Amino acid sequence: MRSYRKTPVLALGAVLVATTAACSAPADSGSSSTSGSGSSSGTLNIACSQQEDFCQKITAAFEEATGIDATYVRLGAGEVLARLETTPGEFDVWSGGQAENHLIADERGFIERYVSPSAADLPAEYNDADGIWSGFYTDSVGFCSNQSELDKLGMDAPTSWEDLLAPELKGKVAMPHPATAGVGYMAIYTQQTLNDGDTDAAIDYFTQLHGNVMQYSKSAATGTEQAGRGEVAVAIALDSDCVKAAENGYSELVTSYPEEGTGYEVGAVSVLKDARNLDGAQQYMDWILTTEAQDLYKDVPSYAAPTLADAVAGDAVPDQDAVNKVEWDLKGAADNRDQLIELFESDVASSSSAQ
Known part of the structure; x- marks a missing residue:
């Protein structure tokens, strides 16, 4: 049985508050662009298969933490698979969506396998040892x-x-x-x-x-x-x-x-083939598999459970055990x-x- 430390859902932390405004999207766009100090080559393009506010605020927090410019488009898992077919190279990293969909993307040649050093702390059921995907939430x-x-x-x-x-x-x-x-x-x-x-x-x-x-x-x-x-x-x-x-x-x-x-879902992250910002994609995967990143879920707030046992989950997060x-x-x-x-x-x- 897995357990998570739980705390009351708090107001957004300073990292998220400081960057949310830069990450706001037009109501009809379904996407968001952020602008940071830009320490990597080019903007990181994220296909985000989570709810809009999570995509927005986690993208902003990543940018604040790393200085990498980032933009996202919110798409369902099926929509991401379709876009990978029609516009290869459009996205650098896929954040969210069931792990099995990332397996499908790999079978179709869309995944750049990457074994993140951060994945070493994940339970085996939340990680693919071959670097196809790693899990960062579950529900x-x-x-x-x-x-x-x-x-x-x-x-x-x-x-x-x-x-x-x-x-x-x-x-x-x-x-x-x-x-x-x-x-x-x-x-x-x-x-x-x-x-x-x-x-x-x-x-x-x-x-x-x-x-x-x-x-x-x-x-x-x-x-x-x-x-x-x-x-x-x-x-x-x-x-x-x-x-x-x-x-x-x-x-x-x-x-x-x-x-x-x-x-149940193991929400996964994968680096995508033909990424224009491969370094940024790998850094995103490294970052979202850290306790520091998963501790932010409660402040988004997200009600999915983190995959790291020592991450702090909000009080209202359903007990997956x-x-x-x-x-x-x-x-x-x-x-x-x-x-x-x-x-x-x-x-x-x-x-x-x-x-």
């Missing part, structure tokens, strides 16, 4: 429910995958699309794992769930916002995203987990991704009963 797939909406339906928060199939939830469930948001794919691979690798059984579950789904959203966090506003009763979401939405004003939100088991997790096969998740997404799109999402 789990859960159910993010609006308690008021559940009360109206006379239902408790779901505690199994079967609970989501209840007829009372018709049109009341949100799920991110697996082709664009990693948590959507994690849900599918979780079902395949729970069914002993049976692909047909996994797809059949989502075929049954389809009539209850109001929308397959592009972003992982969209469902938590829909649940928070009462547009749906339940969202399949990362527990960290649900807690974040609850802490940000959606006070009716509650997090629960399927008792039979759920998938208390979650019943399925046996997560990273290579299996990577190898099955294309087939499962293709089957989901053809057999599930193409039906007209969900948006």
Whole structure:
């Protein structure tokens, strides 16, 4: 069992406060540019697969810590994989997103393998010994429910995958699309794992769930916002995203987990092939795998758990040791991704009963 030191979520530390203004992005851009003293050759271009405020503030903190100019674009894991195909060399480093997606990127020739000296302190399950990826946060797939909406339906928060199939939830469930948001794919691979690798059984579950789904959203966090506003009763979401939405004003939100088991994420960082700022990319990977960097999560605030045992986590961060997790096969998740997404799109999402 792993444990993390926890402290109350504090105001942003001096490092983040001093640099946040320089890292603000136009509301419609989805990206941010920072300008520091510039001690490396060229700007570091980051593909960031985390929530916008984390991308913004961690990029700023990295720049403050290293003096390296940095810019980021916030993209879901599926979007990053697509961009690596169409515009190779656009990004120097990929920060965030499930480790299995970084394995896929490596198989497609997009990763510059780098064994960071900082990775020596990571538990083995949070690191690839060959330098494809290293993990810097972790969280789990859960159910993010609006308690008021559940009360109206006379239902408790779901505690199994079967609970989501209840007829009372018709049109009341949100799920991110697996082709664009990693948590959507994690849900599918979780079902395949729970069914002993049976692909047909996994797809059949989502075929049954389809009539209850109001929308397959592009972003992982969209469902938590829909649940928070009462547009749906339940969202399949990362527990960290649900807690974040609850802490940000959606006070009716509650997090629960399927008792039979759920998938979990090791959020990874990788250096990308053809990086224009290879030195900066390696320094970013080194930095985000330090306790000093992971201690900043509580100040962003991020509700994912750090991967270093001595890093300080905020009080509201879900206890990952208390979650019943399925046996997560990273290579299996990577190898099955294309087939499962293709089957989901053809057999599930193409039906007209969900948006």
